[in-house]
Amino acid sequence: MGLTKSEIFTDTQNQIATLAKAFAHPARVAILQQIFKANACICGDLVDEIGLAQATISQHLKELKSLGLIRGKIEGTSVCYCINQEKWSKMKQLLTAFFNQDLNNINCC
Amino acid sequence: MGLTKSEIFTDTQNQIATLAKAFAHPARVAILQQIFKANACICGDLVDEIGLAQATISQHLKELKSLGLIRGKIEGTSVCYCINQEKWSKMKQLLTAFFNQDLNNINCC
DNA sequence: TTATAATATTGCAATATTACGATTAATAAA
DNA sequence: TTTATTAATCGTAATATTGCAATATTATAA
Numbered sequence: 001m002g003l004t005k006s007e008i009f010t011d012t013q014n015q016i017a018t019l020a021k022a023f024a025h026p027a028r029v030a031i032l033q034q035i036f037k038a039n040a041c042i043c044g045d046l047v048d049e050i051g052l053a054q055a056t057i058s059q060h061l062k063e064l065k066s067l068g069l070i071r072g073k074i075e076g077t078s079v080c081y082c083i084n085q086e087k088w089s090k091m092k093q094l095l096t097a098f099f100n101q102d103l104n105n106i107n108c109c
Numbered sequence: 110m111g112l113t114k115s116e117i118f119t120d121t122q123n124q125i126a127t128l129a130k131a132f133a134h135p136a137r138v139a140i141l142q143q144i145f146k147a148n149a150c151i152c153g154d155l156v157d158e159i160g161l162a163q164a165t166i167s168q169h170l171k172e173l174k175s176l177g178l179i180r181g182k183i184e185g186t187s188v189c190y191c192i193n194q195e196k197w198s199k200m201k202q203l204l205t206a207f208f209n210q211d212l213n214n215i216n217c218c
Numbered sequence: 219t220t221a222t223a224a225t226a227t228t229g230c231a232a233t234a235t236t237a238c239g240a241t242t243a244a245t246a247a248a
Numbered sequence: 249t250t251t252a253t254t255a256a257t258c259g260t261a262a263t264a265t266t267g268c269a270a271t272a273t274t275a276t277a278a
Contacts, residue, residue: 002233002266008160009135016138023129025236026118029207033122036210044255051117053238058256060236077245077254083211092208098138099201101145102192112263113236134266153224162268167226169266186224186275 016098019091022067027052027060032083035070041082043075125207128200131176136161136169141192144179150189 006014023029030050035042046061047054061081064070068087072079115123132138139159144151155170156163170190173179177196181188 002231002264004134004136004234004266005161006135009139013135013138013142017133017135020129020132020138023204023207024126024133025113026115026122026126027113027236029122029125029129030118033207033210036214039214047255052114052236054255055239055257056237059238062256072255074244074255077252079255083214085211085214088208088211092211095132095208096205098132098142099197099204101142102194102197102201105145105148105192105194136266156225161266163225164227164269165267171226181225183225183275186222188225 012094015094019067019095022064022069022091025060027056028064031057031060031064032069035081035083041073041080043078043080046081121203125203128176128204131173131178131200134169136165137173140166140169140173141178144190144192150182150191152184152187152189155190 004017009017023032027050031046034046034049047057050057052060061070061072065072068084069091070081071084072081074080113126118126132141136159140155143155143158156166159166161169170179170181174181177193178200179190180193181190183189
């Protein structure tokens, strides 16, 4: 099939999966790292930094934007990207809680 | 195309992406939560708990196993799954470090 | 040995993702 | 206005993922 049966899972499970998908491609990881590295908004030299075509980068940016993890502000002919701090925090909280499940767990094997 | 160009990214970027993929499907999130919830090894009643076919669950388990996040111990005709604590810790460390990049970041917008 | 039970594997269909050339849209500069 | 510059969108090809029926495998029970 290829169609995820979202309806049989809880909202939290779907949210975790959707957010994890953002990081499930090295290009998107690299894009986010670049934005953080700049320690400010980055005015789209991402295509030069990462070795992918402009259309491809634009597509990855769109996905990150649609998840709300980054924002794009138009500055003349270029676009400046930055992290959406609130959304990033919420994402971190959700995923960290999921990761920390092991703290309640008995080491059985 | 559809082929991720792993070679143009760093090892860390690829590792983050590969691990994130484990959580990028709600069924795998649900499986991991079930294993944690049992607070021990869980002997494959996952198919009943989650509403997917046996073959599908088996496939998701295989992916989690191949990443090393879970282990399967054969007990008679059934298999008991549990979290690989060391691998889980390492995963947590890598992804948490990635998520905490925002701590060094100036809130610019 | 012959069932029975539990899980893995295979094969396939359908959908999703990745990548990029070409085009379009919008702004800035000449 | 014309010409760059920059980024988004469209269209398309290739690969990946998801899901399941059918089958195979493995170990126990009869």
